[in-house]
Amino acid sequence: MTTTADSPATTATARPSWVSEERLASWCRWVAREAGGAGTTITATAPYDGQPIADVPVSSADDVAAAITTARGAQAAWALVPHGAKADVMLRFHDLLVERQDEVIDLIQWEMGKARFSAWQEILQVATIARHYSRHGHRYLVDNKVRGAMPGLTKVREVRVPKGVIGMISPWNYPLYLAVGDVIPALLAGNGVVSKADSQTPLTLLWARELMDEAGLPKDLWHIVVGPGSVIGDALIGSPEGGVGVDHICFTGSTGTGRTVGRKAGERLIAASLELGGKNPLIVREDADVAKAAAGCVAAAFANTGQMCIHIERVIVHEGVYDAFKEALVAATTALGLGQTYDYSVEVGSLASPAQLETVSQHVASAVAAGATVLAGGKARPDLGPLMYEPTILEGVTADMPVCLEETFGPVISLYKVTSDNEAVAKANEGSYGLSSSIWSRNTGEAERMAGQVRAGSVNINDGAAAAAGSIEAGMGGMGDSGLGRRHGAEGMRKYTESQTVATQRLVPLGPPASMALDKFVGIGNAQLKLLRKLRVR
Structure with a gap:
């Protein structure tokens, strides 16, 4: 097995030389902590040298609630923005990501320790996702016209409407792809997002949030929260007794934690998409x-x-x-x-x-x-x-x-x-x-x-x-203990929407006319059922 000694960048410290205190402060300003928690930080350890990475502010449960509320306010306006204008933001993000990829690849390696080619693969995936959903996402959300109760008189459309605010809990092993790759279709579907950054790799996600701001995403639409899962995860999901919570939770991580997330989401009657373990x-x-x-x-x-x-x-x-x-x-x-x-x-x-x-x-x-x-x-x-x-x-x-x-x-x-x-x-x-x-x-x-x-x-x-x-363009997810739901493809976007049926009745209302006896109406209805069966209709 061939071995390679540390490069000059890692001999004394794993910290990339271009990462200044000013850059760290710029990224950390994206941590949601308006409602409290001042002075509390977390510090991960760099895998390459075992040294502290950077102090990152920690969000409180109140900060999470405030982020959800703010995102919900911004989402109402964002949902009315045409898909093409939303896509323009994502395509600008795509271009900035490709242009500045060396920065985030350095961060991924510093925070997580993977080989550089494995880090570059995250760029490949996120850029591809941004292009695909920008160019083709509208096809997944297009209205579906169906036959109504009275063909010709009842016009029916199934439409997709945003769920509202999506909660994202992403892991450390792919801190760009598994975090931002799910955020892109959620935003393009018209939602706001609150993302929990993993405590091992928060800088990668905060870097991406700053880049999305430069691409033109409204500041209040996507929030980053940082802190222990026992606090942040519970606050994102909310409580069935009331209070602020997201409208859908997207979790990637261990099967054990996924069961907990799914159970708590079920108690609130919100959907959960869960990509979990594998063997x-x-x-x-x-x-x-x-x-x-x-x-x-x-x-x-x-x-x-x-x-x-x-x-x-x-x-x-x-x-x-x-x-x-x-x-x-x-x-x-x-x-x-x-x-x-x-x-x-x-x-x-x-x-x-x-x-x-x-x-x-x-x-x-x-x-x-x-x-x-x-x-x-x-x-x-x-x-x-x-x-x-x-x-x-x-x-x-x-x-x-x-x-x-x-x-x-x-x-x-x-x-x-x-x-x-x-x-x-x-x-x-x-x-x-x-x-x-x-x-x-x-x-x-x-x-x-x-x-x-x-x-x-x-x-x-x-x-x-x-x-x-x-x-x-094809769904990705698991069976059994490997989870529920799919990322990528049509479901990777539709899961962030609700299906709504819009039925418009023309000329005459459904039901018996006021002048007709109910038993006569039932007799006509039964005759119609037999005729439609004979004609092989519906």
Whole structure:
């Protein structure tokens, strides 16, 4: 496994040299804290060097309520703005993001520790989302004309109206994509937004909010709140007993927390979209191109240092190609560049926190102690950085080991040998998750048939994870314990709206005329039902 020493930017400190106190103050002014909390701050630790990043103001529950109220006031006017004018704001944001991407890539690396290419992929996703919903979002919200109760006399339209204020709770692993990527369609659908920044990565989101301001978004329409989830999350959702709360909650994170968010949203009778955990399988069929499958597996397993909900953790290989695939996989894994740099010289960066390092270390250590074999990696690399861990391949993992079906969320995969496609599908469907999956085969038709048997929101054929996630015109989300709802595509925008039926009655009202006896009207109605049935109408 190749290793890379710290670049000059990280030798003394991980803080990018261009980040001045003035820039930090400019970003922090976007933290909502009008109603109190003065003087309270949080300070995250940089994964690259273990040093404090920056003091960021903390919002109180009252600050959250004030932000929701202000956003609701701004939303009423924003909802009347034509889609084209809203889209102009998002396209300006797109252009500024592409132009100034090096700044936010630096921030993502400083706050979260990932390799630079993984950080750049967030730019790719957010820019694509901005373009797509700006150019095509109106199609998802167009009025739908349907037949009325009395065809010709009843005109009916189903229309989409904004929900009001959307609450966003996004995680640290993709601090730009998973935060801003959901905000864009919510705003274009006519809503206001209040976003909770993750405490590990608040600067990335605050940077994006400042950029959106420069693009022309009304200042009161999108608010950022910062603080512990137990305070901020509860305040966003609100209470069924009354008080201020959002009209929809969008949460990305762990399954355990997602259950809590969903339950509290249900108590208020507001909708929740939840993208949660995964233990994603990759199937290698007997006819697969072994070299391509191994390369695709490595990309899907170790990108973002394995800290992404859709990354591969379980690799299920037909016995006919198992040995050849294993050899190719180990070779590709050990060839990865591992290190901490602010350039594109390494493929695998740091884990984000001591908690992640502890989980990864425990999963590997407990598996080895119970009889699993390490084929590659298997240890932390403090010589390269405080939270570095080698990309790891395990063999001989059994159901009693936590690494088997519990989400590791790190650079660790386990190999499993199977004798048939049916056994591979059964293995892939083990456990309670169902987020993403992958099938490798030269026979794409057969792989597509198998896809329908795999319990997962996305099935990538001859790709590890990116093909489905990057196809933003199609929905992305999970089954089972992996969540509810979809981001991307039509649902990724419509979920932020309510369906409203507008029915206009012409000439005569529905119901019996005042001069007609009710029993006669019922008789005419019954005759009409029989006639329409005979004519195969509706």
